[in-house]
Amino acid sequence: xxxxxxxxxxxxxxxxxxxxxxxxxxxxxxxxxxxxxxxxxxxxxxxxxxxxxxxxxxxxxxxxxxxxxxxxxxxxxxxxxxxxxxxxxxxxxxxxxxxxxxxxxxxxxxxxxxxxxxxxxxxxxxxxxxxxxxxxxxxxxxxxxxxxxxxxxxxxxxxxxxxxxxxxxxxxxxxxxxxxxxxxxxxxxxxxxxxxxxxxxxxxxxxxxxxxxxxxxxxxxxxxxxxxxxxxxxxxxxxxxxxxxxxxxxxxxxxxxxxxxxxxxxxxxxxxxxxxxxxxxxxxxxxxxxxxxxxxxxxxxxxxxxxxxxxxxxxxxxxxxxxxxx
Numbered sequence: 001x002x003x004x005x006x007x008x009x010x011x012x013x014x015x016x017x018x019x020x021x022x023x024x025x026x027x028x029x030x031x032x033x034x035x036x037x038x039x040x041x042x043x044x045x046x047x048x049x050x051x052x053x054x055x056x057x058x059x060x061x062x063x064x065x066x067x068x069x070x071x072x073x074x075x076x077x078x079x080x081x082x083x084x085x086x087x088x089x090x091x092x093x094x095x096x097x098x099x100x101x102x103x104x105x106x107x108x109x110x111x112x113x114x115x116x117x118x119x120x121x122x123x124x125x126x127x128x129x130x131x132x133x134x135x136x137x138x139x140x141x142x143x144x145x146x147x148x149x150x151x152x153x154x155x156x157x158x159x160x161x162x163x164x165x166x167x168x169x170x171x172x173x174x175x176x177x178x179x180x181x182x183x184x185x186x187x188x189x190x191x192x193x194x195x196x197x198x199x200x201x202x203x204x205x206x207x208x209x210x211x212x213x214x215x216x217x218x219x220x221x222x223x224x225x226x227x228x229x230x231x232x233x234x235x236x237x238x239x240x241x242x243x244x245x246x247x248x249x250x251x252x253x254x255x256x257x258x259x260x261x262x263x264x265x266x267x268x269x270x271x272x273x274x275x276x277x278x279x280x281x282x283x284x285x286x287x288x289x290x291x292x293x294x295x296x297x298x299x300x301x302x303x304x305x306x307x308x309x310x311x312x313x314x315x316x317x318x319x320x321x322x323x324x325x326x
Contacts, residue, residue: 086163091156098148099169105142106174109135113181113212113273120215123222125262132269139276146283149291157291161298168299169284173199180206182277182315183213183240207237213316216270217246223263225249247318254326267319274315281311 052061071077082100085092112135119127169175171192179189185207193199210218214236221227228245253263285307288297297303314320 085160087160089156089159091152092160092163094148094152095157095160098145101145101148102142103172103174105138105145106172106178108138109142110174110177110181112138113178117181117210117212117215120212120219120266121210123219125219125266129262129265129269132266132273136269136272136276139273139280143276143280143283146280146287149287152291154291154293161292164298166298166300168297168301170297170299170301173203176203177206178277181211183211184313185211185237185239187237210236211240212273213240213270216266217249219266220249220253220263225252225263242317242321247322250318251322251326254322270316271319274319277315278311281307285311 067077083093083096085096112131116128116131116135119125119131173193173196176189179185180203187204187207190200190203190207193203214231217227217231221232226245227249228243231243231246250267253261253267257264259265285304288307289304292303294304297306
């Protein structure tokens, strides 16, 4: 099987997942995705590319018997077929594309946060820092994607809003996984997806495991810092609650801000993640305020009030609160 191909049952072997997280394997479900020549090893593929370049006299290949390899590898025809507006309002296309872009980025951010969490659980701080840095890059693109909707007017939004009924970003299971990884946990948030057994199981798995911040606190404990026992082992399905003991542990980390202190670097990297989450929440709030004001949300919430409360919630709270006393 070509490296990067997903088995028919949709599972990814543990070794392949590890390679993927190390940047070795690219996963895709589209056909004809293998970049190697038929039956060849990587060296054979390199030789094949050299032969093509020589045969083409340095010009790109222009003739293919079927879909271009680019279309097949990235599933472009499938991707572009997913925009199906229900009205004639041009702004609806931008709304759908922005939503889909965000969903793809939710998945990428989740993969990187999970890889960082797993690295922390394995005491691999350099690996965790690398994954957090990559996550921040993806979060920057995610935040910038709100710009696709920045010029949408209330009248444009009104002309297609009724077409999506009760659909709401609140129902995004990709985003819910991110909130669970941040420590904002609630089993009730799985209920909207109970008819999607696979999705509900995935959410339950994230709910029941330590989140990104939990893994960091467990690492601090293993390093001898005074993290309270009830933050090292607890019911992971419950919301994370701020702790004075955790703030004291992080304060001890900040007492040594030398470049070689990997725990200090970790704290700042986690805060980079947290700050970007807060920016995303605020941009969501502003986008909704601009397009629909204080009207009730389509999913049954009170709209702005719900989003405002979420935007005001600190991510990794002790990393913020300690700044008042350091």
